[in-house]
Amino acid sequence: MRPPQRGSGYLLLTVLRTYSIINTVMYAIIETGNKQYRVQKGDVIEIELLPVSDSVDFEHVLLVSADDKIEVGAPYVKGAIVSGKVLETFKDEKVINYKYKHKVNYHRKKGHRQNLMKVEIQEVSSHGT
Numbered sequence: 001m002r003p004p005q006r007g008s009g010y011l012l013l014t015v016l017r018t019y020s021i022i023n024t025v026m027y028a029i030i031e032t033g034n035k036q037y038r039v040q041k042g043d044v045i046e047i048e049l050l051p052v053s054d055s056v057d058f059e060h061v062l063l064v065s066a067d068d069k070i071e072v073g074a075p076y077v078k079g080a081i082v083s084g085k086v087l088e089t090f091k092d093e094k095v096i097n098y099k100y101k102h103k104v105n106y107h108r109k110k111g112h113r114q115n116l117m118k119v120e121i122q123e124v125s126s127h128g129t
Contacts, residue, residue: 058084089115096111
C-alpha cells in the first residue's frame, strides 16, 4: 500500500472512522467577551462578568448542531438562543505584569484580577424553539 497523497481525503476518512459524525447531543458555539465557547445542556462555563442577575441569554450563536444537522451562521445563526443560569461571580487569579530595564533603575509592577462568572447552560435552542 502506498502512502497517502496530499489532498486525497485519506486523513478525513481516518477521522470519520475514528469518530462518529452523528451527534446525539445538541450543542452550540457561542461568542461572549470576544471568546468562543462550545456548550451543551448541563455544561458549566466561566465567562467574563456580564451585567445580569440570575439568568443570561446568549444571542451570539455561531453554530448549532442537533442530531445530524449542523447550522452555521453568517456571522450568527438567526433565532438561535442559548440560555444559562448564573451560579456565582468571582475573581480570577492575580496576573502580575512586571517591567524591568537594566542599568537605569526602572521597575514597574502591576497586578490584575479579572471579574468572572460561572454559568450553567440550561437550554440550547435553534430558531427560538
